[in-house]
Amino acid sequence: MRRLVGLWRRSLRTRVVINTLLLSTAVILVVGWALLRDVADGLAENRRDAAIGEARAGLEQAQSQLDAAVDSEPTRQSQALTQLVDALAATRGENRSYELVLQGPLAEAGGAPVRASGNVGIDDVPADLVREVASEQGTFWTFSELSLFGAGDDIPVVTVGGRVTAPGSNDQYALYYVFSMADQQETLDLVRTASLAGGGVLLVMVTLVAGLVARQVVEPVRLARRIAERFAAGNLEQRMHVKGEDDIARLSTSFNQMAESLQSQIRRLENLSRLQQRFVSDVSHELRTPLTTVQMAGQVLYEARPHFDPQTARAAELLQTEVGRFEALLSDLLDLSRFDAGAATLELDPVDLATVALSAAQDEALSRAGIVGRARGVTEPAVVEADIRRVDRMVRNLIVNAARYSRSAQVDVIVTQADDRVSLAVRDHGIGMEPEVVRRVFDRFWRGDPARSQGGTGLGLAIAREDAALHGGTLEVWSRPGRGTEFVLTLPRVAGERVWSPVTKSVFA
Known part of the structure; x- marks a missing residue:
């Protein structure tokens, strides 16, 4: 069953063929049912009309024979009626298609005697027809099923009844003609068999045609x-083969044009990306040497600032600070160029994230900002295979961001672990972030509020996410305005094994 379901879900051709087969089956069944119903109604109506005509002729003949038998004595009358039934039943000899039932006199108490031909009796005549004939003058008919004329199973019959009157005694007699509809039933069965066979052949042909069309x-x-x-x-x-000028050929042509356009755009973007990466890498390397010289000169000036006048001493301090920022920016750019070029590598060692969390909760960046750091979930070791330098950089980046931007009185560093992964979360209770800020917080060079940048480069979180991905882990963020922010770093126990979610969902998720 799973294979059939999988084939149904994957194969458009199978769905087209099966749907066509089902719809064709439904149409054939409806049309066949309507056709058989019309044929059956037509056969029944024709047989009914012929039976009514023949029965009326028989009733007139019976009335004529009774009128000719003027003897009113019961014995003579009984013999005349018996002869009447025999005479009517013998009008067609052995090949007659009906049987007769004569009941009467109808006014006789205790039930009128019955005379019949063949093995039919008054009990075989429908009770509704008996009541109608006994109560009203006229010719009445009804359909029913009986086992007659040597047939083993019940066959449909049409029964026509009317009354005749004995002239001498004015006694009323009910005369019933029971006509077989075996020929009509045989015709209907033949039509049904032919319809089923034709429908089956038609379904096979429709299936083959649907399969051929679906394949094309x-x-x-x-x-x-x-x-x-x-x-x-x-x-x-890769390109599609174009053959002909139909819709499929035009689709193939459009697909090839789209593929050529995508290939051109991809190559152009690849070239731009390579040029950008090369530019960043070259600039970073080329600036490294003059920056070192400027840094050495700035260090000399910074150490000699006590001998300068206040303005010169302040300029030396600013120079030292900006050179440090410039060096950090160059270092970040070099790291990004390594990530882009796929040249970043890991120096793996066992790292206890519980120890990292304890150290992060006591970071001086928090204490300088007047924030209380608290480590949770660090009572047990949480060892992963990781690059300790990159892990420290990721966690410190999260701590520094919380200290700079959260405006929180407390920051929690939480460690949770599972069999295959460990999560370290940095949770503050400050101002939080808007949804559009959360969506862009990992973008390069992007800062939510440049007025509160406090010297950041806008690359820290982007590098942290790249570091997490290099380990096979994830770095995610949840935040709500006024409720704080939570960054969750998840690393696999074994570096390189992919993880897709933290051990424990954030309270904001």
């Missing part, structure tokens, strides 16, 4: 899907 339509789509998969895998030279 779906195969190009399937080919387009395969080429799109190869295109997505990086094989940008």
Whole structure:
């Protein structure tokens, strides 16, 4: 069943064929049912009309024979009625298609005697018809089923009844004609069998046609899907074969044009990316040497500032500060260029994140900002395989951001762990962030409020997320205005094994 469901979900051709087969089956069943109903109604009406006509003729003949038998004595009358039934039943010999039932006199108490031909009796006549004939003058009919004429199973019959009157005694007699509809039933069965056979053949043909049409339509789509998969895998030279001028051919042409346009755009973006990476890398390396010289000169001036006048001493301090910021920016740019070039590597060692959390809660950046740091979940070791330098940089970046921007009185550093991963969360209770800020907080060179930048470069969180991804982990953020912010760093126990979610969801999630 799973294979069938999978085939149904994956194969458009299978769905087209099955849906066509089901719809065709429904249409054939409805049309066949309507056709059989019309045929059955037509056969029944024709047989009914013929039976009523024949029965009326028989009733007139019976009345004529009774009128000719003027003897009113019961014995003579009984013999005449018996002869009447025999005479009417013998009008068609052995091939007659009806049986007779004569009941009467109807006014006789205790039930009128019955005379019948064959093995039919008054009990075989529908009770509703008996009541109608006994109560009213006229000719009445009804359909029913009986086991007659040597048939083993019940066959449909039409029964026609009327009354005749004995002239001498004015006694009323009910005369019933029971006509077989075996021929009509046989015709209907033949039509039903032919309809079923024709419907089955039609379904097979429709299935074959649907399969052929689906193949002609779906195969190009399937080919387009395969080429799109190869295109997505990086094989940008794949193209569809164009044959003819129909809609599929135009689709193939449009697909090839789209592929060529995408290939051109991808190559242009790759070239721009390589140029950008090369530019950042070259500039960072080229600025390293003059920056070192400027830094050495600035250090000399900074150490000699007690001998300068106040304005010169302040200029030396500003120079030292900005040179330090410039060096940090160059270091961040070099790291980003390594990430972009795929050249970043890890120096792996066992790292206890519980120890890292304890150290982060006591960071001097928090104490300088008047924030109380608290470590939680650090009673047990939480060891992962990681690069301690990059882990310290990620955690310190989160702590420094909380100290600079959160305006919180307390920052919690929380460690939770599972069998395959460990999460370290930095949670503040400050001003929080708006949703649009949360969406862009990991973008490079982006700062939510430049007026409160406090010297940041806008690269710290972007580098931290790259460091987490390099380990196979994740760095996520949740925040609500007025309720604080939580950054959750999740690392696998074994570096390189991908993790997709923190051990414990944030309270904001």
